Amino acid sequence: MFKKLTRRRSLYLGLGALTALGTFAGNGELKRQRIFAAYDPQRDFSVVGGDSLKKRAASKGIIYGAAIRHDHLKEDAKLAAAVANECGILVPEWAFKWSVSQKPLRPNPDSFDFSAADEMLKFANTHGMLFRGHTLVWHESLPKWFGDRVNQQNAKQILEKHIKTVVGRYAGKIHSWDVVNEAIEPVDGRSDGLRKTPWLELLGTDYIDYSFRLAAAADPDAMLVYNDYGLDYDTRKHEAKRTAVLKLLEGLKSRGTPIHALGIQAHLDGEATDFNPTKLREFLRNVANLGLKIMITELDVTDKKLPLDTTVRDHIIAKAYEDYLNVVLEETAVIAVLTWGLSDKYTWLSEFQPRADKAQVRPLLLDAGMNRKLAWNAIARAFDKSLRKNRS
Numbered sequence: 001m002f003k004k005l006t007r008r009r010s011l012y013l014g015l016g017a018l019t020a021l022g023t024f025a026g027n028g029e030l031k032r033q034r035i036f037a038a039y040d041p042q043r044d045f046s047v048v049g050g051d052s053l054k055k056r057a058a059s060k061g062i063i064y065g066a067a068i069r070h071d072h073l074k075e076d077a078k079l080a081a082a083v084a085n086e087c088g089i090l091v092p093e094w095a096f097k098w099s100v101s102q103k104p105l106r107p108n109p110d111s112f113d114f115s116a117a118d119e120m121l122k123f124a125n126t127h128g129m130l131f132r133g134h135t136l137v138w139h140e141s142l143p144k145w146f147g148d149r150v151n152q153q154n155a156k157q158i159l160e161k162h163i164k165t166v167v168g169r170y171a172g173k174i175h176s177w178d179v180v181n182e183a184i185e186p187v188d189g190r191s192d193g194l195r196k197t198p199w200l201e202l203l204g205t206d207y208i209d210y211s212f213r214l215a216a217a218a219d220p221d222a223m224l225v226y227n228d229y230g231l232d233y234d235t236r237k238h239e240a241k242r243t244a245v246l247k248l249l250e251g252l253k254s255r256g257t258p259i260h261a262l263g264i265q266a267h268l269d270g271e272a273t274d275f276n277p278t279k280l281r282e283f284l285r286n287v288a289n290l291g292l293k294i295m296i297t298e299l300d301v302t303d304k305k306l307p308l309d310t311t312v313r314d315h316i317i318a319k320a321y322e323d324y325l326n327v328v329l330e331e332t333a334v335i336a337v338l339t340w341g342l343s344d345k346y347t348w349l350s351e352f353q354p355r356a357d358k359a360q361v362r363p364l365l366l367d368a369g370m371n372r373k374l375a376w377n378a379i380a381r382a383f384d385k386s387l388r389k390n391r392s
Helices: 007-021 028-037 053-058 070-075 077-086 115-126 144-149 155-169 198-203 207-218 236-254 277-288 310-328 374-385
Strands: 063-068 089-092 130-137 176-181 223-228 261-264 267-269 293-302 334-339
Touching: 053 063, 053 374, 063 070, 063 077, 063 130, 070 077, 070 115, 089 115, 089 334, 115 130, 130 155, 130 207, 155 198, 155 207, 176 207, 198 207, 207 223, 207 236, 223 236, 223 293, 236 277, 267 310, 277 293, 277 310, 293 310, 310 334, 310 374, 334 374
Parallel strands: 063 089, 063 334, 089 130, 130 176, 176 223, 223 261, 261 293, 267 293, 293 334
Antiparallel strands: none
16 A cells, blocks of 8 residues: 555655645645655665664674663563564653652662662663663752752752762673763853853853763763753854864863764754755764764654654654664764654654644554564665674
8 A cells, every 4th residue: 555655645645634634724835845845755765674673784894772661661561572572772751860750760869779770780781772861960850959959069069979889880781971061052151151050050160071071980981971962953043052062172172072973863854855965965974083983872753743644754764863873873972773662552752842733753663563664674775785894
């Protein structure tokens, strides 16, 4: 059925679904043109063989993995089996964050709860997977006690205890840490591009360098990563972010900060038409020229404004994945591709980028039944087409 759809018929189906929902209210024609410019029903997403993503990636010297919540991994056997089959590295989505609703890592200044992280590490070890830490220093997910208890007099001690305790506990067991997350925000108006956060207010600009030095001392073997989003498209906002991130990395390297890689979150937008391969290649090359590795750390594709028709929607999402990775994987400094989730059944976008029509979002590689989708094919194809050879 899907292969027999003509372009005219496919456009009609997708457009009809959107029009019925009123999605194109206002500047409707412009949105139609933007969305359907990304849709080509003749595009081929076929793959050869049934090898897992981790095997396809590894054949090119790349690591593939996904971020998964502890409770989902523990409670859903089908998800756990899919993760074990597809992923070469496991990223706890919540377990290493200071405070989340279910299981805060640091419920108070003097105690830590490592039970969720320990269970995920055990899962990774059981299935021969690498294990990754996300994240040590972030302005969000700070516990309620932080605002009441932390001040300029004790902030350095609180941060030092956190990094030494957490990184030290998993020393030798972690592939890489997102040491500092999302510290750049040009719209905050600072000349250095730094985001105005509690950490900046309490510790000044040196908090980033200090965090990396603490992490390196606690685990000299872990890869230490600066992680950020909004670096992917040819827009003024993303260009400003790329410039500020590169400036930050250059400064850290010049000071001898033990930083090893940049993490690019790559939360892509299926509706976007401003992807510029040339500018992205240039940015990746500039980062690589600093002697840094690059990890794609939180890849997914938002379908918030895409057609309801799943044939059209899945095509556009698959195109976004494959087009992006075809560019990214040209850069040999890129060592890993990690998606933020594996199945549509469990994605943060259901809550943070829901569809107006209330339909289930479809941003990931497997559907809610853990079946491979066109998005899976797209990533598999990008790995298969990479010209790199396994460097291991």
